[in-house]
Amino acid sequence: MKWHRVILKAFVLIALLLAPAASTTAKNEDTKKKGLDVPSSVVNIGKENTFTNPAPDLPRLQPSNFAKELLKSSKVKIENPNLIRMLNESAATKSPFSFGTKATIFLGEWPLNYKSEETTPNWEYQKVNTNFYDNRGGTGNYQIHYVQEAQKIIKGGLTAKVVQAEDVQKMMQQKAFEKVKLPLAFETAVGGGTKHHQVYNIPPTRMGYLYAFAPAVHEKGSLTFGEVFLVMKGSKHRIIVKNVTSQEIGAWIPIQDHLSFSFEARQ
Template identity: 55%
Template structure:
C-alpha cells in the first residue's frame, strides 16, 4: 500500500511541474526610452557612421513575462526585475489538476539578484582619452585646420566599481536602467576603430601648436541591488513565490557610450 501511495505521489508531482522551454520575447520590442535629463554638449559628436569598427548593438533580454510568470512575480513579497530569473520562470509551467487537493511542495530556486534600484545616473564626457591629433603651426603665417583622425584602434571598457555576487545579472539590470534614463546607446565594452574621422575642424592660429584631444564618454550609474533566496510554493492549486533572507548592497558602475566622442582643443605657444 505504501509503495502504491509513493508511486501516485511521484506521478502527481510529474503532472504538476512540466518544463515548456518557451521563452516569450516582447513582440513590441524594448520599452520606450525616457528623455535624457541633460543635454549632450556641443563638443560631443556621434561617430556612428564614421566608426571603422562596427560596434554591435547591445543585445538585452527584453522579456515579456508569461501569464504564469506575471502571477508568480505579483505574488512575491519582494520586487523581481532580474531578466534571467524571469526567463527561467517563463521556461516552466505548472499545470493545475483536480487531484491536487491537500498537495504541498516547496521548490528552492536558488539565491538571486532580484532587482536594482537606481539612485544616480550622471555622464562623464571625458571618461577616457582615446586619441591626440597634433600639428605644429609655429612656422606658419596663416591658421591651419586640424581634424580628428583616430590613429589606432581603442577598446574602452566599463564595469562595476566593486566585486559583487551575481555580477553579470547585476550588470544587465544596471544597463537596462541606465539606457532607459539616458536614452543613449550604452555598452560595457565599445571600440573606436583606427582611421575613424569627423568632419568638424579646428583652427590652429599662426605661431601656435595645436592639440585636438578625443575622449570616450561614459555614464556613472549608482544604486542598490537586492538579493534573496527564491522559493516556489505549491499548495493545492495555489502557486506563489516567497523570498527569504533578503539583503541589499550599494553598487556603482561605469558604462561607456557607444559611438560617441568628446573633443577638446588647445592652441599653445609651447609644447604640452
C-alpha cells in the same frame, strides 16, 4: 437657462484648475523623452565609426502568464531578466489529482532588483586619441580634424564585486538608459581610421592638440538580493523570498558611438 449657465461656469472652472496639472504632466513626459543634455563638444560617430558595435544588450524579456502570476505573489519586487527567463521556461499544469500536493523548491540566491539613485555623465571618461600638428614655423592657420589613429576598446564595469555580476549589469544598464536615452554598453570600441569633419585652426607659432574622449555615465543605486523559493500547494503556486539584503552599488557604463572633443593650441 440659468442652470445652463451655472453648469457652463462649473466646466470652465474645472478646466482652469486642471490646466496647470496637465501642463506639468506634459512637461514631465517631455523631460522623460528628452533624456540627458548632451554638450556641443560631444558628437555621434555611429555612421563614421569603422568598427561596427553591436546593439546594446538591454533586457526586453516579457514574462509569461504563469511567470506574471508568480511575480505578483512575491512580496519583493523581481526585475532580474535571467530569473524571469527561468520562470518563463517553467510550466505548471493544474491537475485534479494535485490535491494535497505540497513542495518547496529552492531556486537559488539572486540579485532581484536595482533602484537607481543617481546617473551622472562623465564626458571625458577615457582618452582614446590625440591628433597633433606643430605649426610654430607656419605663416598661416593650419587646419586639422579628428582621425582615429588606432582601434580603441573602452570598457566599463561595476565598482564592487557581486554575485551574478552580469545580471546586475543588465539591470543597471536598463535603468541608466531610461534616464539618459543614449546607447549604453559595458564594452564598446572606436575603429582605427574613424574620422569627423569638424575642422580646428592652429594659428602660426602654435602647436595644436585635438583630444578625443569616450564618454560614460556613472550609475549609482541600491541592489536587492534574496533567496528565492517556489512554493507549490495543490494547484496554487507562489514565490517566497527569504534572507533579503541590500547593497549600494555603482557602475561605469560607456556611451556607445559617441566622442567628446577638446582642442588646445599652445606654444
